[in-house]
Amino acid sequence: MSPDGRQVALDLLGVLWLVPARGGQARRLTGDLFDIAMPTWSPDSSTLVFQSYREGSFDLWTIRADGTGLRRLTSGPFDHREPVFSPDGEKIAYSSDAPGSYGIHVLDVASGRATLVTETPDEEYEPAWSPDGSKLAFVAAGTRIDVVTVAGGARSTFATEPGTVLHSPMWTPDGGDLVYARYSGGVPPVAVGVAELMRGGKPLFTGEDVFPFRVSWLSADEYLYTADGALRRRSLSGGTATDVPFTAPVTVAKGPVHARPRDFTSTKPNPVLGIGSPVLSPDGRRVAFRALNDIQVMELGRPPRPLTGDGWWKSDPAWSPDGAKLAYSTDRAGTLDLWIRDLKTGQDRQLTNLPDLAAVSGTWSPDGAEIAFLDQTGALHTVDVATGAVRQIFTATFEPGRPTWSADGKVIALAAVKPFSSRYREGLSKILLVNVATGQGRYVDPMPDRSLQTRGDDGPVWSPDGRRMAFVVASVLWVVDVHADGTFAGKPRQITDEVTAAPSWSGDSRTLLYLNNGRLRLVAASGGKPRTVPTNLTWTNARSRGRVVVRAGRMWDGTSRTLRSDVDIVVDGGRVTAVEPAGSGLDGTVVDARDGVVVPGMIDMHNHRQMQGYGYGDRQGRLWLSLGFTTTPPPAARPTTWWRNASRSSPGRGSGRGTSRPARLSTVRASITTSCARRSTSASWSSNSSAPRSSTTN
Template identity: 25%
Template sequence: MRKILFSLFAILLGVGQSFAQVTPKWIRYQTISPDGETIAFTYKGNLYTVATSGGDAKQITFHKAHDYMPVWSKDGKQLAFASDRYGNFDVFVMDALGGPATRLTYHSNDEQPFSFSADNKSVIFGAVRQDLATHRQFPASYQPELYRVPTTCGRVDQIFTIPAEYVQISKDGKTMVYHDKVGSENEWRKHHVSSVTRDLWTYDVDQDKHTMITSFKGEDRQPIFDDSEENLYYLSEESGNFNVHKLSIENPKETEQLTSFESFPVRFLSFGNGTLAFGYDGELYTMREGQEPKKVDVNIRTQPVDNNDNYISIKDGVQEMDVSPNGKEIAFVARGEVFVTSVDGSLTKRITDTPSQERFVSFTPDGKSLVYSSERDGKWNIYKTEIVRKEEPFFYASTLLKEEPVIEADTDSYIPKYSPDGKKLAYISGRRNLRVKELSSGKEIDLLTSDDLFTMSDGDQYFTWSPDSKWILMDWGKLLSNNEVLLLAADGSKRENLTESGYQDYNPKWVNEGKQMLWFSNRNGLKSYATSGRTEADVYSMFFTQEAYDKFNMSEEDHKLMKAIEEAQKAEKDEDKEEDKKD
């Protein structure tokens, strides 16, 4: 296919305000200084500091890159932070009062600083750089290792190969506390209960010994020493929501909940000189043990670093696409919006313009409409856009468009797929139901229900219509295990597992006019017996009729003979038709 050149489009980046913003939302990665007097935080990709009592914040980084995750040195004179000034997130260090920043790391993977060493000579950070070769999931891109780098630059040394995050070091440098990371679950997921949630650990440097100190089935995160270093403050969902907790290192079963927030999770815990600092609902809070949390009023006086309106190229941001039935247009999604371009890329038109994200775009079978899902008002629904003027045959050159809802429900509805005959619409309802709607009557039937489907994220189900609109092939996984290929009658009358291999079988495609399917499977070669580790898949084929199978296995000579016979029979029929016309 010829390279498609996508046009530039203007998007509104947000109206900046040059006046003071009192307690602006989305203050993140707040961390309190060792003396408890100053809090550093990230706001809109820059670092700021503010007095613990609140007031005007001071901006200390001004780079157009994204700066975040500030970490105080033990003496409070320096800040380490992560910045993508060179394409990925590296570790930098700077004076806590402001000034130039010094780059400490140069690896191509992202890195996050966790703390300074006890003597302030090194920064401890996490990164996916060099997995242990014997790791059973090597290479494990979601499990970082722990490193140190001198604050004056120099050689990077690996501390642990195991994933240890938010590491804190005792004053004498002999004890580390951290939370582990044994799974790939999203860091911001709430109410997560499983065997891969984070737990707290201590590490004795002299004895080279790791000790697990929490085993709650939910999340325990971000341990920090109190002043005595005999206790730890940390974040836990033990109460059902992330709150600040405290435990004794000697007897970690003795825990105490210090905050009781209910609506949102507490994030970004830090401690300095008797004062805890953390984030809640995008704002900054402090608290002394035994007292109630206090919201810190922060004034930020700044202005946009760029124009409010800007032109952005979307040529590298295409996430999904669909070719029109006539082969003359391509619909695609970029930056959460739907576009249509001509095949040669000479004309591109933006179809949607909403603050919500659109996904799962496709043409209707007649090519006259686009159908897609949009996450509006907190849930996914299905919409359709069509060209208003009949004299305009192409979306990319259209002047008037009309959008209307196709499916509006109280639960999420997405991945719309019209049957090839245009009479039915299949989609995912409520995240775990495969539903087919007959468009003429409005009648709906669930081919699979929440008892049959498992989902981890929006849009992770896959299904496809047969050419005759009577069947659906689907990736099917009832539990978090290996998928199978499921054949479903569109009227709900039949369901059959076509693979049943016990291995991964996925992404089936109808071919040969619906008489055959292709799919991927890792049943042979490199495979995983514990649904983890690396696998390699091969392409397999299955035939639905004996005739299709026999034709596929014909020799070259037999195939040529069959074609010759078919052509002769066709010619004979054509002659008979001509004779009938003469008569």
């Protein structure tokens, strides 16, 4: 509530709105891209301060109540959150992770100078001024409300409630007490807890789902708060709540949706765009990469050849220093392990077999005696190639990148996130240098206040001569001179000006291979015009098996409120053409699904499938299918792995010797026609009674 009692400021849909005090239509003050939160008023009701993610980190902004005078107060890589004006309007208290953990700061509005009031490893945030401006109350460690004297720094604890989560303290108008929000009783969705407003260790009322924001005082007794999705007024002396009704008009953009047609029936060749983890051989004449659920090995200028030809999951090809062997990860033995293929004899050898641990992202040491790899927790290990002995080198980090070795084998570098604090995940993806002998690690910034592009295959990658590193920042390739220990010996130099991913070096350290929008490209390490390396790899849809009749005990067509029982789903040429009563005498191959429910394949719109370090392998596709999901776009993954049609064992029959297995009959891709869904749409139909094993496709 504004101090003059006329308007309520609130954030909704990431937009700042003003609502009349008694309710009505809201008026917006900010645009869609500001992503604002936590607005508070100046004492004279003329100005609002709020946090906004508009520039890529949370900063403090002010705006006048008439919508003019938008001004950014803070900047830099760190977050500045939960601002609140002092009672005299001359200062703004806020929390920031700039010191290394969240602490309470005070910004002088006139000069822009910030002062750190208090900061400990406990994480301190959500400050509130006392009415006389002499003290600040704030949350500490999530379970305490502490109070600090601004002038002298004297500190005390007002409330502590272990096993709960506390939020948003607010002083009572007389300055003698605090009201705060408390969440207790469980972590959704496992257990539903209780969110309440507290005073004196007791809830002010019960039976509402209180939102964890500061209350506003309308008088010495009445306050405004949010609960159950509504603005409400209540009295400290008791009684029922009164809602403050409001509407916030938003415009929904309308226009035609142009869905890309999907061709499930033709057998025309299509270029393979889902290429991942390409690595250039030491002699610079061959490339290994993953595509069509195999490791493809290609001499430059010739078609690629699949390494295994099997249906198991596989990833992360890595050349031995002499180019005679390829290491890669596969789950052919049950879980993801490192295997080595002798390229002369064609023999495979399983190198790792770790109980409860996957082995992915392998990279050979310069002498070929060891391979560095990650497990699914993000821990860094080495394995002796001759004996299989494994040693953990560094503890787990959050989804680190592929390891790379120094030329002398004494240091391993990898991409790792270094959070600013333990409160949130904000931080930077940096280069982590790990001493192989001691296990000691140190972080190096690729650039000031910048992150590596991803912590997957985008570097760092050490040049074989040990003199340089390559990495991707802001979707372009950079090369930097380094010392033997991996610390920088100069400033990074930009090598490409096109979208770049997954760099790797030639053995002479003169050339870099990388991915650009599904293409393999070569560029000199000193820069220059890149050239495309054609892969000539294509895929086609599997040929139709003719008529297939899926005999379903029960069927849901995707639109009805009820199931149909005992039906035959007729599939001709890969498309559903009819749904008939079971046993109608139709010819064709019969799939017995009488003990299952056949449904259109569902699409999971957001999952984190196969991100760097995950160890699900082939199992994840089967798990999705067992739950009725046939398509998964993971928006957080690398672009080349965005779409996965789990209903196919692989994307189709490949040329360039990129072969694949046909889809199992227990999952039939189909286009649902009018006869069964009353509209034309694309879907996959699956019977959960027998989900096939599925392998990764890009």
